[in-house]
Amino acid sequence: MDVNTCLQRTESREAPKPHDSLWFFDGSVVLATDTLLFKVHKGFLSLKSSVFKDMFELPSPDGSALGEVGAVIMPELYEGTPMVTLVGDKGTDVEQLLLAVYEKRYINRDRNDLSLEAFAALLRLSTKYDFKDIRRELITLAGRHYPMFQSSYEFTSSLHCKLGVGQMFSQRRDSIVLLQAMFESNVDYLLPILYYSCCSFSMETILAEAHSIRAECLHNLLIGREKLQSRLKMYITKLPDILHACTGSTGCTSPDGKKCPHVGRFANLCDLLDTTDLYSIAGARTIYKKLLVHPPGICKGCRSLLMRTIESERQKIWEEIPSMFGYPGWRDLRAKMDAAVL
Numbered sequence: 255m256d257v258n259t260c261l262q263r264t265e266s267r268e269a270p271k272p273h274d275s276l277w278f279f280d281g282s283v284v285l286a287t288d289t290l291l292f293k294v295h296k297g298f299l300s301l302k303s304s305v306f307k308d309m310f311e312l313p314s315p316d317g318s319a320l321g322e323v324g325a326v327i328m329p330e331l332y333e334g335t336p337m338v339t340l341v342g343d344k345g346t347d348v349e350q351l352l353l354a355v356y357e358k359r360y361i362n363r364d365r366n367d368l369s370l371e372a373f374a375a376l377l378r379l380s381t382k383y384d385f386k387d388i389r390r391e392l393i394t395l396a397g398r399h400y401p402m403f404q405s406s407y408e409f410t411s412s413l414h415c416k417l418g419v420g421q422m423f424s425q426r427r428d429s430i431v432l433l434q435a436m437f438e439s440n441v442d443y444l445l446p447i448l449y450y451s452c453c454s455f456s457m458e459t460i461l462a463e464a465h466s467i468r469a470e471c472l473h474n475l476l477i478g479r480e481k482l483q484s485r486l487k488m489y490i491t492k493l494p495d496i497l498h499a500c501t502g503s504t505g506c507t508s509p510d511g512k513k514c515p516h517v518g519r520f521a522n523l524c525d526l527l528d529t530t531d532l533y534s535i536a537g538a539r540t541i542y543k544k545l546l547v548h549p550p551g552i553c554k555g556c557r558s559l560l561m562r563t564i565e566s567e568r569q570k571i572w573e574e575i576p577s578m579f580g581y582p583g584w585r586d587l588r589a590k591m592d593a594a595v596l
């Protein structure tokens with residue numbers, strides 16, 4: 255064993271140290287974690303969290319108290335102040351939670367620079383200790399990045415691509431971490447949109463992250479992804495028939511009225527067969543510009559009918575997405591979310 259390894263092990267066993275700022279001279283309890291100690295106020299935590307309230311109010315007969323979430327109140331003092339050990343919580347995660355508790359604007363629905371790790375830790379701990387206000391703000395914040403309306407979702411997704419690194423949830427890969435965090439914290443109504451977002455990852459990417467996803471969550475994701483892929487494949491193979499049905503009809507403005515059905519045809523549809531992203535079959539964006547071979551072009555009337563038909567089918571598939579993951583429709587999910595964040 256080399257010297258550096260010994261040093262690292264020694265450091266990891268060091269006693270937790272008082273936090274620089276979350277150490278109030280008039281604090282009434284010390285919260286102990288693996289690396290940090292926080293001297294905070296029982297009354298203030300009790301006001302914000304029902305779990306802390308119960309923990310502080312219900313000591314067991316032997317002088318210690320065991321909270322339901324695993325926090326142990328030992329008859330132990332730290333420099334004369336009662337100490338509570340938060341079992342299983344990382345010091346840096348509890349730091350985030352307490353910053354959110356004490357700094358009024360630390361979490362708000364407009365905040366855009368919170369790291370994904372901090373968000374996930376806050377959601378987990380605010381759920382575990384029942385900090386309702388913080389949890390509500392976090393869910394609202396996530397909901398803004400993952401709207402359940404198709405046009406808003408697709409707009410937000412394209413915005414994420416443009417914003418790049420540094421903005422909250424700017425990487426769609428973040429969806430996997432967020433999905434797991436929401437799953438663990440029972441935020442059911444946001445799961446379908448997150449499942450859908452994760453479907454755009456390759457199987458290789460999903461499996462590389464599988465170790466961090468609970469088995470049930472991974473199962474739902476993979477089954478739903480297969481259903482979505484199969485539904486989109488079915489639709490894409492029908493596109494030539496849809497094109498045929500949309501050209502040369504009563505709205506056709508081609509001079510001889512028969513030209514459009516003969517000149518319009520698709521090329522390279524096979525490129526889309528593995529897609530799991532509805533945006534990739536957006537009418538004007540992909541179908542018309544990239545796949546429709548149209549020298550000298552189908553007429554305006556036929557084009558317009560084709561685009562409308564494609565958009566209508568896209569909307570229909572969007573509405574089916576929650577059911578692919580075993581959930582009710584978007585309307586129900588939105589209503590549940592609205593009720594939860596009121």
Ligand SMILES: [Zn+2]
Nearest residue numbers: 506514553556
């Ligand atoms: Zn036409």
